[in-house]
């Protein structure tokens with residue numbers, strides 16, 4: 001199964017409803033677009049604008065209708081939201097753009113502390129301006145640490161009531177955060193770091209989301225411990241063996257494995273490379289066998 005032998009289609013992994021918005025389970029993460037090399041660093045090397053725009057348009061052509069972004073995804077010369085606006089506006093019907101608010105970055109790229117409820121409103125407005133929209137489809141409250149989220153999530157719930165936001169989610173959270181937020185307003189998704197070898201608490205949260213009918217949206221499913229620096233390219237023998245069996249790449253196996261964790265799991269692999277994009281969308285059609293899943297499951301439990 002390579003990008004040469006199968007026509008990539010994001011729909012091949014089926015769909016999931018984020019509230020009243022149905023998306024293909026295979027989506028796209030925009031964090032890699034503003035730069036080449038590590039993301040979210042102050043002196044990141046800006047990516048070629050036309051390449052980033054081409055990747056976004058190709059993603060939509062391949063059926064991607066769920067794009068994850070944030071106003072804090074920027075390099076000195078590029079912003080993910082601006083690239084999305086330039087590439088895709090006027091936005092096609094059915095395209096769901098999910099963004100995140102929480103701790104922002106100042107103009108030099110330094111991380112700021114958690115936003116106050118009032119600052120969160122400003123971040124929502126910043127996303128609206130950059131994306132050129134009158135409302136946001138989905139806003140995730142991104143959380144750092146274990147402090148309660150009621151004030152911040154409550155502020156977003158008010159913006160939802162006011163019609164600026166259609167649906168709310170959470171990112172980088174614990175089960176306690178999910179319970180706290182869900183008592184305030186519906187939580188349609190949880191976006192957390194997850195992939196082969198993730199620790200048991202992420203596994204438990206993935207399952208809890210499935211039981212509640214909440215989408216679980218992994219990030220760093222390919223990058224793993226490389227996190228914002230990106231994939232290290234070092235792969236365990238189990239991933240290589242499964243990849244060989246299917247004529248797939250390790251990245252495709254990693255994406256497919258997350259999609260096999262439950263129908264509520266959505267993939268948002270990030271790339272600025274057109275060939276990687278095509279391969280990642282093709283992973284929606286990769287069906288792992290029971291033998292593959294046993295091998296990767298053993299690796300997951302051993303590494304987690």
Ligand SMILES: NC(=O)c1ccc[n+]([C@@H]2O[C@H](COP(=O)([O-])OP(=O)(O)OC[C@H]3O[C@@H](n4cnc5c(N)ncnc54)[C@H](OP(=O)(O)O)[C@@H]3O)[C@@H](O)[C@H]2O)c1
Nearest residue numbers: 029030031219220221222223230231251269270271272276
């Ligand atoms: N909520 C949060 O706190 C949070 C944090 C981080 C990310 N996110 C979101 O989650 C999305 C996914 O995370 P991510 O972009 O960091 O990580 P990822 O999807 O796990 O992996 C991206 C890394 O893998 C490489 N890669 C992608 N496709 C590949 C392929 N087919 N073959 C080989 N290498 C490949 C990319 O490099 P190339 O560019 O060279 O392909 C990049 O280094 C982000 O884009 C962002 O939207 C959210």
